[in-house]
Amino acid sequence: MIPFVDLAAAREEIGSELDAAVARTVASGRYLLGPELERFESEFAAYCGTDHCIGVGSGLSAIELTLRAAGIGPGDEVVVPAYTFIATWLAVSRTGAQPVPADVCESTYNIDPEAVRAAITPRTAAILPVHLRGEPAEMEAIDALAGDHGLLVVEDAAQAHGAVYQDRRIGSLGAAGAFSFYPSKNLGALGDGGAITTDDRELAEKARLLRNYGMKTKYDVVAEGTNSRLAEVQAAALRVKLPRLDAWNERRAALAARYQAALAGANLSMPLVDPDASPVWHLFVVNLAERDACVRALAEQGVETGVHYPVPPHLSEVYAGGGWGPGSFPVAERLAATTLSLPMYPQLDPSHCDLIADRILKASG
Secondary structure: OOOOOOHHHHHHHHHHHHHHHHHHOOOOHOOOOHHHHHHHHHHHHHOOOOEEEEEOOOHHHHHHHHHHHOOOOOOOEEEEEEEOOOOHHHHHOOOOOOOEEOOOOOOOOOHHHHHHHOOOOOOOEEEEOHHHHOOOOHHHHHHHHHHHOOOEEOOOEOOOOOOEEHHHHHOOOOOOEEEEEEOOOHHHHOOEEEEEOOOHHHHHHHHHHHHEEEEEEEEOOOOOEEEEOOHHHHHHHHHHHHHHHHHHHHHHHHHHHHHHHHHHOOEOOOOOOOOOEEEEOOEEEOOOOOHHHHHHHHHOOOOOOOOOOOHHHHHOOOHHHHHOOOOOOOHHHHHHHHEEEOOOOOOOOHHHHHHHHHHHHHHHH
């Protein structure tokens, strides 16, 4: 069996250090808003090239709290990709603002700047590009649009820890970056977690308030906040993993190159890499007309795969009242019907890429 993701394999590499970090944290008696979090926030901000990092409870919370800290709420619109995990949209909705979808590029699957331009209205307050699969969106064009219209740019960087665009780390290219540390991410915790990165001191201070009930000091509540804190034990685990992130991303890149070579000439397509971008290959995705049949054939041969995202947000039940139907965003809908994610994690045996490619070639004819 070749798993889609093998988290136990990562633990085998660093298990003793993780155990020591967890034990240290438990013995300290500090479990929330303590020294492990402070150190991780400082280290991750430095890694991303930003002045501030605010640890929060999830990637969804990172987006929501960033938008709320920037004053975005009811009456505002936020432009989002039509092809993404639904958490991107839900975070906008939780502020009271309206997610406004823009279609994505056929070549990269990331939000199309021209579609963003068409989606901007007088109510637009922000653009929320997603760096899908670990490949940076076209931030130069997006930032230019935002500058022209006076809009906030918040990067959904949930899949892009360590990715680079024009020599800058993802998370430093907009007003803020929002990260998830879900266990299977390139930088994953031992449970849920997230972070906000920013150079904006005022936004950072507001986000810190909002993550902890809106309290300036205990019982001095100055904002309508929530409970969304990155736990000390998660911060400690992330501190063990962060120094290895670049090396693990390099392994992912080598695996992606192996897949690309082995699948050359196959009856499928793969997303292109923007020449301005250095992706980190959170996912390796191919497009197949007979995707579902290929999933079944690979499963029969012991290869686990993933399908991202078979129901685009605009066609989900929760957004059924938005007025979007089939055909509203054709590129997003084509990707939803054809994309297949192959096993991808740093500890994957490179020879398995060849084996999986061979089985895809046979399954796809």
